[in-house]
Amino acid sequence: MAAHVSDSVLQAWSQFAARLEDFAHPQHLSSALSCLNLLVTDALRHVPDVIAYLSRLRNQSVFNFCAIPQVMAIATLSACYNNPQVFQGVVKIRKGQAVTLMMQATNMGAVQSIIAQYSQEILQKVSVTDPSREKTLRILNVICEKSLSPAALSSRAHHISPVYVSAAMLLAALSWQYLNATAGQPPGGADMQGH
Numbered sequence: 001m002a003a004h005v006s007d008s009v010l011q012a013w014s015q016f017a018a019r020l021e022d023f024a025h026p027q028h029l030s031s032a033l034s035c036l037n038l039l040v041t042d043a044l045r046h047v048p049d050v051i052a053y054l055s056r057l058r059n060q061s062v063f064n065f066c067a068i069p070q071v072m073a074i075a076t077l078s079a080c081y082n083n084p085q086v087f088q089g090v091v092k093i094r095k096g097q098a099v100t101l102m103m104q105a106t107n108m109g110a111v112q113s114i115i116a117q118y119s120q121e122i123l124q125k126v127s128v129t130d131p132s133r134e135k136t137l138r139i140l141n142v143i144c145e146k147s148l149s150p151a152a153l154s155s156r157a158h159h160i161s162p163v164y165v166s167a168a169m170l171l172a173a174l175s176w177q178y179l180n181a182t183a184g185q186p187p188g189g190a191d192m193q194g195h
């Protein structure tokens with residue numbers, strides 16, 4: 001799987017630059033954004049499957065465990081899409097936003113609403129000059145249809161126990177503590193400028 005992802009990333013950036021390091025230079029910003037947008041679009045194509053999978057989960061703990069990373073991912077994709085800051089530093093969602101997402105992602109309707117919200121944010125950023133524009137618009141249209149589907153919305157329409165809400169609040173508090181503790185540490189991933 002990792003080799004496939006690496007090949008996919010290699011194919012994407014090699015369409016827009018001779019060397020990966022070129023994306024760190026301001027004169028290549030347009031190509032860098034085109035590459036970034038293509039990679040985000042490629043990630044977005046998995047969202048309809050995420051919606052289908054989450055809509056089939058019946059255990060609340062399992063649902064929360066699976067849903068939280070997905071809403072964080074769509075929020076992060078929205079933050080990164082067509083954002084030149086990706087090539088100048090670290091782009092991530094705010095801590096408060098992360099905690100809010102964790103608190104909200106407790107049922108399918110809420111998850112679909114979050115997905116729809118961030119998909120709309122991405123849609124607002126799609127440039128008319130982006131080479132992957134049509135592909136991006138197509139997948140966003142599919143995501144919109146899936147996230148607003150009445151069948152999917154009603155598939156999890158049931159009462160949530162206060163125990164689950166309390167557990168979600170505890171998880172959010174612990175996550176907040178973790179995010180605060182790691183805020184001053186350097187990012188674990190590779191630095192775009194140095195690699």
